[in-house]
Amino acid sequence: MWDYSETVKDHFFNPRNAGEVASANATGDVGSISCGDALRLQLKVNPETEIIEDAGFQTFGCGSAIASSSALTEMIKGKTLDEALKVTNQDIADYLQGLPPEKMHCSVMGREALQAAIADYRGEVWKDDHEEGELICKCFAVDAVMIEDTIRANGLKTVEDVTNYTKAGGGCSSCHEGIEEILGKVLAERGETFDPEARAWPEPIASETIPAPTAGKLTNLQRIKKIEAVIEAVRPTLQADRGDIELIDVQGNQVMVHLVGACAGCQMAGLTLGGVQQQMMEALGEFIHVVPVAKKPAPVSISVRG
Amino acid sequence: MDGIYLDNNATTQVDLEVVEEMLPFFTEQFGNPSSMHQFGNKVGFAIKKAREQVQSLLGAAHDSEIVFTSCGTESDSTAILSALKAYPKRKEIITTVIEHPAVLELCKHLEKEDYTIHYLKVDEKGRLDMEQYQKLLSPEVAIVSVMWANNETGSLFPVVEMAEMAHAAGVLFHTDAVQAVGKVPIDLKATKIDMLSLSGHKLHAPKGIGVLYLKRGTRFRPLLRGGHQERGRRAGTENAAAIVGLGVACELAAKHMAFEQSEVKAMRDRLQQGILDAVSHCFVTGDPSNRLPNTLNVAFEYIEGEAILMLLNKDGIAASSGSACTSGSLEPSHVMRAMGIPFTAAHGTVRFSLSRFNTPEEIEKVIQVVPGVVAKLRKLSPYWSENGPAVNCQTSFAPAYA
Structure with a gap:
């Protein structure tokens, strides 16, 4: 059985705001293919004030999917649409006193339903470009898509590299076989083979292998300024923990950052990056992938031998 | 216990x-x-x-x-x-x-x-x-x-x-x-x-x-x-x-082989009948005419297995599910998928597996509890409205998949 918090159990056994909303004027239908869950969120929005006066959900899903839906409706009622859009999936998980790593996607589904419902209200088309892969590292909740992209973007060759860039494999180390398989697959695309004895750090890859920038409404300069603003905003928090974050480059929808000091070795780095990525997506209104990179070849700092 | x-x-x-x-x-x-x-x-x-x-x-x-x-x-x-x-x-x-x-x-x-x-x-x-x-x-x-x-x-x-x-x-x-x-x-x-x-x-x-x-x-x-x-x-x-x-x-x-083949089988059959009589839109998976005497696997359509198990557990009933969410892998049961069970049913499969230690009284209790659990979750389901599947539920509710 999953180790659900008391709040998750409470929201599952006594769901708030379950069912359809009478006179709803916004509906968001989303699903998560990895779990087969589906969620319909309905809102009653005051057209004058844009305040969410009522919210209701219908969920086909597991305990944490129902609890996440219930929590979401409680969190957004009384908020304006713009305030509600600031609710992140991590906020939903925090409200529920945490979710198991395998179940974080339930909170993501809640946030996506909210975005979809607000897009529906505003007459926009909401498109989900969030790609979710198989969960590889359960200690730090890193999925296969994240690992693959990071290997490609940085030309990584070893499990140690992957751990240093994504934190995947830096905990209990039992996912190392899975990481090696991904390395083998990605290296094969480049015509290379995975060498378990390899220790070399990679050269930075040529920029032509980076996907072309996605067309956006903002100019490149505007985008980078907004990205810098997000970075500046999170720095004080990281510095308080004797860490820091530095913007290295922006290529297409990939934002390369370098974690410094205590953050680089911190077990929460994966969560930090997820939060930064979320904030950038909100600031830019497009899908952004935050990729941790090393500024220069550095000695392997994390021992992977248990 | x-x-x-x-x-x-x-x-x-x-x-x-x-x-x-x-x-x-x-x-x-x-x-x-x-x-x-x-x-x-x-x-x-x-x-x-x-x-x-x-x-x-x-x-x-x-x-x-x-x-x-x-x-x-x-x-x-x-x-x-x-x-x-x-x-x-x-x-x-x-x-x-x-x-x-x-x-x-x-x-x-x-x-x-x-x-x-x-x-x-x-x-x-x-x-x-x-x-x-x-x-x-x-x-x-x-x-x-x-x-x-x-x-x-x-x-x-x-x-x-x-x-x-x-x-x-x-x-x-x-x-x-x-x-x-x-x-x-x-x-x-x-x-x-x-x-x-x-x-x-x-x-x-x-x-x-x-x-x-x-x-x-x-x-x-x-x-x-x-x-x-x-x-x-x-x-x-x-x-x-x-x-x-x-x-x-x-x-x-x-x-106890004879007991397994007669008494345990009879309890399993009673459980199956009791559930099928009381709950609409559910069916037995596998080959009911050729199976173990102790096993009953029922697919409850339009609801999800882990949620069913959590509610059953609240009433002291222990079973298991082929739903994605009950396994660590988050994959729905490969057995249900191989048999071509649609995902709105595969996620709601519940396995009841009996032993010689079960009693007919226990089976009656389960038959009493299951309909309420299913009804409670269907009330929450976007695929369900009032007393049956939402009209054209596969088309009227077509979520954007991540």
Whole structure:
């Protein structure tokens, strides 16, 4: 059985705001293919004030999917649409006193339903470009898509590299076989083979292998300024923990950052990056992938031998 | 402990008689069965007796055909890897799409080592196509591994016939029978089955003990080499207490076989009828006419299994589900997918697996509780409205998938 918090159990056994909303004027239908869950969120929005006066959900899903839906409706009622859009999936998980790593996607589904419902209200088309892969590292909740992209973007060759860039494999180390398989697959695309004895750090890859920038409404300069603003905003928090974050480059929808000091070795780095990525997506209104990179070849700092 | 335990295909309660017989082997007769002194001199005899008890339940011709292992998974791995080592020129394996992960994951791994795995498909009731199987049998095949009974649906495969066919083609035949042993009569000496896996904790023995049945004369290469234990076929000091426990459990299983086939089956049938009568839009998965007497798998449409289990658990009822969310993998049951069950039903499958320790009163309680649980969750479901599926539920609710 999953180790659900008391709040998750409470929201599952006594769901708030379950069912359809009478006179709803916004509906968001989303699903998560990895779990087969589906969620319909309905809102009653005051057209004058844009305040969410009522919210209701219908969920086909597991305990944490129902609890996440219930929590979401409680969190957004009384908020304006713009305030509600600031609710992140991590906020939903925090409200529920945490979710198991395998179940974080339930909170993501809640946030996506909210975005979809607000897009529906505003007459926009909401498109989900969030790609979710198989969960590889359960200690730090890193999925296969994240690992693959990071290997490609940085030309990584070893499990140690992957751990240093994504934190995947830096905990209990039992996912190392899975990481090696991904390395083998990605290296094969480049015509290379995975060498378990390899220790070399990679050269930075040529920029032509980076996907072309996605067309956006903002100019490149505007985008980078907004990205810098997000970075500046999170720095004080990281510095308080004797860490820091530095913007290295922006290529297409990939934002390369370098974690410094205590953050680089911190077990929460994966969560930090997820939060930064979320904030950038909100600031830019497009899908952004935050990729941790090393500024220069550095000695392997994390021992992977248990 | 209070509560109604209907998850016996996952694991079983150790029979108190079994515990009783095991205890002296922890505290008094704790010696190594290979030792000469008084602390171990009874252990060897106890293991011999247990071996005969297992032999008897399986209908094996010789007690030396029983090899004690640590679990069903070890037995499966030993059997399949032994065949590959014993017949190095044969690079193919035949199995089915609905095997237990103990076989499936090993086979997937072997694919990476350039073995060719033929996965026999199943129809909507989980049945195999014997013609397809016959066509695949060839001198390239090292071993066929097919489960006797499926853990999720309880459906039985015709392993006795399949072993005959394999034998006729000169191919080894292994069956993972962890769900079948103790629930259906087995007489291995009358079959062409070369190897069979069983697991103690599925039949009221403790966890951590299994058996590989190895027909005399079958070419064999051990997985674990080392000491002379199990005639060199499985090195490692014997888990004496658990072996003794398994022996007793096998004897008890033989004694209760008729009860399993009559009383347990009657309770299962009553549960099935009670649920189908009281709940709309649900159906039995697998092949109801050909399955284990203790297993009932029901798909409740438009709701999700983990949520069902959490609500049942609140009422003290323990069952399990093929839903994605109850497994660590987040994958919906491969068995349900292989049978082509639509995902709105596959996620709502619940397995009730009974044992001789259940009572008709417990079954009536479950029949009372289930309809309320289903109704509560359907009220929350976007696929459901009022008293039935939402009109055109597959089109009116079409979520954007991540």
